[in-house]
Amino acid sequence: MIPFNKPYLTGKEIVYIEDAVKKGKISGNGYYTQRCHDFFEKKYGFNKCLLTTSCTDALEMAAILINIKEGDEVIMPSFTFVSTANAFVLRGAKIVFADSRSDHPGMDEEKLEALITAKTKAIVPVHYAGVACDMDKIMSLAHQYNLFVIEDAAQAIDSFYTGKDGIRKPLGSIGHLAAFSFHETKNIISGEGGMLVINDKSFAQRAEIIWEKGTNRSAFFRGEVDKYSWVDIGSSFLPSEIVAAFLWAQLENIEDIQKVRISHWEKYYNELQDWALKNEITLPVVPSYATNNGHMFYLVCKSIEQRQAIIDKLKSKDILAVFHYISLHSSVFNKTNNIIPELNQSDKYSDCLLRLPFFYELNIREIIEAL
Amino acid sequence: MIPFNKPYLTGKEIVYIEDAVKKGKISGNGYYTQRCHDFFEKKYGFNKCLLTTSCTDALEMAAILINIKEGDEVIMPSFTFVSTANAFVLRGAKIVFADSRSDHPGMDEEKLEALITAKTKAIVPVHYAGVACDMDKIMSLAHQYNLFVIEDAAQAIDSFYTGKDGIRKPLGSIGHLAAFSFHETKNIISGEGGMLVINDKSFAQRAEIIWEKGTNRSAFFRGEVDKYSWVDIGSSFLPSEIVAAFLWAQLENIEDIQKVRISHWEKYYNELQDWALKNEITLPVVPSYATNNGHMFYLVCKSIEQRQAIIDKLKSKDILAVFHYISLHSSVFNKTNNIIPELNQSDKYSDCLLRLPFFYELNIREIIEAL
Numbered sequence: 001m002i003p004f005n006k007p008y009l010t011g012k013e014i015v016y017i018e019d020a021v022k023k024g025k026i027s028g029n030g031y032y033t034q035r036c037h038d039f040f041e042k043k044y045g046f047n048k049c050l051l052t053t054s055c056t057d058a059l060e061m062a063a064i065l066i067n068i069k070e071g072d073e074v075i076m077p078s079f080t081f082v083s084t085a086n087a088f089v090l091r092g093a094k095i096v097f098a099d100s101r102s103d104h105p106g107m108d109e110e111k112l113e114a115l116i117t118a119k120t121k122a123i124v125p126v127h128y129a130g131v132a133c134d135m136d137k138i139m140s141l142a143h144q145y146n147l148f149v150i151e152d153a154a155q156a157i158d159s160f161y162t163g164k165d166g167i168r169k170p171l172g173s174i175g176h177l178a179a180f181s182f183h184e185t186k187n188i189i190s191g192e193g194g195m196l197v198i199n200d201k202s203f204a205q206r207a208e209i210i211w212e213k214g215t216n217r218s219a220f221f222r223g224e225v226d227k228y229s230w231v232d233i234g235s236s237f238l239p240s241e242i243v244a245a246f247l248w249a250q251l252e253n254i255e256d257i258q259k260v261r262i263s264h265w266e267k268y269y270n271e272l273q274d275w276a277l278k279n280e281i282t283l284p285v286v287p288s289y290a291t292n293n294g295h296m297f298y299l300v301c302k303s304i305e306q307r308q309a310i311i312d313k314l315k316s317k318d319i320l321a322v323f324h325y326i327s328l329h330s331s332v333f334n335k336t337n338n339i340i341p342e343l344n345q346s347d348k349y350s351d352c353l354l355r356l357p358f359f360y361e362l363n364i365r366e367i368i369e370a371l
Numbered sequence: 372m373i374p375f376n377k378p379y380l381t382g383k384e385i386v387y388i389e390d391a392v393k394k395g396k397i398s399g400n401g402y403y404t405q406r407c408h409d410f411f412e413k414k415y416g417f418n419k420c421l422l423t424t425s426c427t428d429a430l431e432m433a434a435i436l437i438n439i440k441e442g443d444e445v446i447m448p449s450f451t452f453v454s455t456a457n458a459f460v461l462r463g464a465k466i467v468f469a470d471s472r473s474d475h476p477g478m479d480e481e482k483l484e485a486l487i488t489a490k491t492k493a494i495v496p497v498h499y500a501g502v503a504c505d506m507d508k509i510m511s512l513a514h515q516y517n518l519f520v521i522e523d524a525a526q527a528i529d530s531f532y533t534g535k536d537g538i539r540k541p542l543g544s545i546g547h548l549a550a551f552s553f554h555e556t557k558n559i560i561s562g563e564g565g566m567l568v569i570n571d572k573s574f575a576q577r578a579e580i581i582w583e584k585g586t587n588r589s590a591f592f593r594g595e596v597d598k599y600s601w602v603d604i605g606s607s608f609l610p611s612e613i614v615a616a617f618l619w620a621q622l623e624n625i626e627d628i629q630k631v632r633i634s635h636w637e638k639y640y641n642e643l644q645d646w647a648l649k650n651e652i653t654l655p656v657v658p659s660y661a662t663n664n665g666h667m668f669y670l671v672c673k674s675i676e677q678r679q680a681i682i683d684k685l686k687s688k689d690i691l692a693v694f695h696y697i698s699l700h701s702s703v704f705n706k707t708n709n710i711i712p713e714l715n716q717s718d719k720y721s722d723c724l725l726r727l728p729f730f731y732e733l734n735i736r737e738i739i740e741a742l
Contacts, residue, residue, distance in 0.1 A: 007392070007396075007397050013392070014388065014392070021378070021384070024374075024378065026378050026555050027555040027556075028563050053610070054424075054607035057424075057606070057607060060606065082584050082600075083606070086605055087606075089604055090461075090604055090606070184396070185398070190613070191398055191399070191612055191613045192398055192607065192609065192610060192611040213427060227697060229697040229703060230453040230457075230699055231703045232704060233460055233704075235428070235457065235458075236425035236428060240561065240562025240563040240564070242613060246613060331600045333585065333602050
C-alpha cells in the first residue's frame with residue numbers, strides 16, 4: 001500500500017530527544033525550543049517566534065492577541081481546515097467566509113472588500129498548498145480598513161511572495177501575525193506542533209505572557225520582575241522540549257527536505273501535463289508572485305464522479321489519494337450558527353480537488369503509471 | 372546543586388518513541404495514546420480518558436463541555452495555579468475564590484456554600500499536593516445546587532478518597548470531569564502533558580468532538596458517519612504519539628515510582644517531626660479520608676521571614692527549595708477584573724508554604740541534614 005503521507009525522519013530526532021532528556025529539562029521553553037525560535041528568526045527574518053503545541057493553538061493565540069470579542073467579524077476562506085475558523089469562534093467571532101479563486105483554492109482577493117463591514121476585525125488568508133495569496137492586495141485592504149492580517153501559513157513553510165516592490169518575502173513574515181503547522185502531514189514535522197510568528201512588535205510582550213499561561217514568567221526569568229503571577233488570560237501553548245528536539249532535527253535538514261519535495265512536485269507536474277489535458281483535469285496553478293514549496297500535489301477534476309473514479313482506480317492499485325476540506329460554509333456547525341453564503345468556487349474544490357500521495361520517500365513513477 | 376525537581380526516566384521512553392516513529396504515525400490518537408487511555412480506564416475505573424497537551428488544556432475542555440458562558444460563576448481555591456482559573460475565564464466565567472483550610476492548602480469545604488449564587492455553574496476542587504478535598508461535602512453541595520464538579524487533579528495521580536460510604540475512590544473519578552497533569556514536575560511525566568477524565572457519560576461523545584478540533588473525525592473512523600466535518604467548537608487538544616509513547620514508559624513503571632516517592636515523603640515526615648516542632652513549623656496534614664501520593668513535601672513556616680531564612684540556608688548549601696502560588700485573588704489580573712476577597716488562609720500559604728526538593732533520585736538525608 002502506498003499511503004497518502006509518510007512522516008520522514010532525518011535520523012537525528014531520537015538523538016536530540018535523548019539529549020533534551022539528558023539536559024534534565026523536558027517541559028517547554030528550553031534549549032531546543034530556543035534553537036527552533038532562533039532558526040526561524042534568522043533564516044526567515046521573522047520578528048519573534050513562539051513554538052506552540054499545534055497550528056490551531058497558534059491561531060488561538062492570534063485571536064487572543066487581537067482581542068477578538070463577541071460579534072467581531074473575521075474574513076477567511078471557506079475552503080480551509082476547521083481550526084482556522086474555530087480559533088476565532090472560541091473568542092466569540094462571527095466568521096465571514098470568502099470564496100476561493102477560480103484558478104486556485106486560496107481566497108479570491110477581488111471579492112474581499114465586499115465582505116468588510118464596520119464589525120470586521122481581521123482577514124485570515126490561508127496559503128493553500130503553500131502557495132501565497134496575493135498579499136499586496138490583502139495588506140492594502142487591511143491598511144485601508146484598519147484590519148489585522150493573520151496568515152494561516154500551516155502549509156507554507158519556506159514559501160515566498162514577491163509583491164509590487166519586487167522584494168521576495170517569506171510567507172509568514174507579511175501579516176501582523178502568522179501561524180505555522182508541524183503536523184506529521186507537513187514538510188517539516190514534530191508529530192503535532194505549530195508556531196506563532198509575531199511580526200507586529202506591539203504584540204511581542206503580550207504574546208509571551210499568553211504563551212506562558214497568562215503569567216509574566218518570561219519577564220521573571222529575565223529578572224525584570226521579582227516574582228511572577230497572573231496578569232492576563234492565556235493557556236499552556238508551549239510544547240515540551242521532546243517535541244522541540246524532534247523539530248530541531250527536521251529544521252537542520254530543511255534544505256534537503258525542500259529540494260526533494262520540490263523535485264517530486266515538478267515531476268508530477270511535468271509528467272501529468274498530457275494526461276491532465278486529455279482528461280480535462282486542471283493541474284495546480286502557481287501565480288507569478290508565488291513560489292511552490294513542495295507541500296502538496298493536487299488535481300482539480302472536472303466532476304465529483306471523475307474524482308471518485310480516480311480514487312477508486314488508484315485504490316485498486318493500493319495507492320491512497322484523498323480529497324480535502326468540506327467547505328466550512330456548508331458544514332453542520334456553520335449551518336446551525338451562521339448564514340450560508342453561495343460559494344461556488346469553494347464548493348468546486350470540495351467536490352473536485354484530489355491530493356496525490358506526497359512524501360519524501362515517495363516513488364512518483366509508481367503513481368504516474370497507475371493513473 | 373540539588374535542584375527542586377529532576378525528571379525521572381524509566382529507561383524505556385526513547386525505546387517507545389522510536390517504536391512510535393517506526394509505526395509511521397506520530398500525530399495524535401495512535402497506538403500509544405490508546406494504550407495510555409486503556410491504562411487509566413482499567414487501573415482507576417475512569418469512564419473515559421483523553422490525553423491532552425497539558426492539564427491546562429484538559430481544564431479548557433471541561434469549561435467548553437459544561438458550556439461556560441459570559442457571567443457564569445465558577446468557585447475554586449485562590450491558592451492554585453493560574454490555569455485553574457484561566458481555563459474558565461477564557462470562556463467568560465467570573466471566578467469566585469474560596470479560602471484554603473486552616474490545616475491544608477485545599478479549599479475550605481465549610482465556606483463553599485456561602486459563595487454559591489444563582490449564577491454559579493461549577494466548583495473546581497484542587498487536590499493540592501495530591502491530597503483529596505473532602506469530596507462528599509463538595510458533591511453533596513453540587514447535587515443540592517445543581518452544579519458541575521471538575522476535579523483539578525493535576526498533582527493527584529494515584530491518590531484516593533474514602534467517603535462516608537467507606538469506598539476508596541481514586542481522585543479524578545469522583546467529579547463529573549477531572550484534569551490530570553504530566554508536566555515534568557509531576558509524579559508521572561511527559562514533559563508537557565495532561566489528560567481529561569470524563570466520568571459523566573453524557574459528556575463522552577462531545578468530548579471526543581471537542582478534542583478533535585470540533586469535528587466528528589472519531590465517529591468517521593468508527594464508520595458512524597461517511598465524511599467528517601465541522602460540527603462544534605473545539606481545539607487541537609491531543610498530544611503527538613511521541614508524547615504518548617514517552618508517557619507510556621512512565622505508566623508502565625507507576626508502581627515503582629509511587630513506592631519510591633511515598634517512601635521519600637515518609638522519610639521527610641518522620642525525620643522532620645522534632646525539628647518542625649522546635650521551629651514552630653507545620654508539616655503536611657493528610658486527613659483520614661485522604662491518602663498521600665508522594666507528590667510533594669512542603670513545610671508551612673510560621674512567617675515569611677522564617678521561610679526566607681530557610682530558603683537562604685538551603686541555598687547556601689546548594690539546595691533549591693521553592694515557595695508556590697501567589698494566591699490568585701491578589702494577582703494583578705484579579706485586581707483589575709474582579710473583587711478582591713479577604714482570604715487569610717490562602718494568603719498564609721502564599722507567604723509561608725515552602726516546598727522541599729522532591730524527585731525519584733533524591734537523597735533525602737542530604738536535605739534533612741542541611742535544614
